[in-house]
Amino acid sequence: MPTPHLHPSPVETAVLLVVLALLVAEEIALGLAEEEDRPTISGVLACASGSGLLAVGAVLLGRWLAARRPLPLPPPGPNGREYSARALEGFPMEAVRPLLLAEQAPQLGQLYSAWMLARAGRTAPWIARRLAIPLDAAQLLVDATHAEHPARRRGRPVQRR
Template sequence: MTTSRLFPRPREAAVLAAVLGLLVLEEIALNLAEEDARPVVGGLLIGASCSGLLAVGALLFGRWLDARRPLPLPPPGPNGREYSARALEGFPMEAVRPLLLAEHAPQLGQLYSAWMLARTGRPAPWIARRLDLPLDAVQLLVDAARTRTGTRPLLEP
């Protein structure tokens, strides 16, 4: 699974830190337990470890589902997907025009989709990855959307 972030999200980091803390506490508890109580303590610790592994698995599964969730698209029109004039208000066409004239230029519809996602606060690496667009083109749109609306980028949904 590819991701644009090196570090986990804060919620994921908290879960992973809790699981690691649980493993350390389990080792300490097993060493401090009396010889007669070790089988019972060991059984409880195995149950706690399994629940920690389930939490990490659920977290990774949620990240996998987020990466495969379809993007919101406008309804199809007679010429494909069309955005309203109000939705495209503020689109930096003059700044994007050189990108459209380049050799391996992105399609205008892709840039419109990137604009819509940038207006919702999505970060540029996420948009570039999801729409398969060059990062510099998407960063241009994200910066324009941020100055227009004053939004901050989301923390990678």
């Protein structure tokens, strides 16, 4: 599962740099062109700018669609979707118990899903937004994963055996 990131991917960076270089080249070409060639060059550059805008739109649409993609779910068991004991290893049940007893509490299955996403490196605001759980519950689980694996706090991936 890909982790969320604010920085563009290498492909997105390449597309955006090509569009930027195209815009700079357009300005240079238009400035160096002779007066009688400018209408023709302007028409070609308008088409090139339109294709650049389409490329940027495609990158933004791709990011939006990726954010809207449904989350992977565990396989269904006899009592609904279940996580394995190994997957839930380290789950802070004692810390979560007061949240489960509160009014309008999240379901335990949502907290298990949030735990799995926190272990995968997702941020608390992202988890809270995607699973519709309180931000403090998501933050508690993210903090618990950081306590479990301090390397996650520094942004390094955790090596599993």
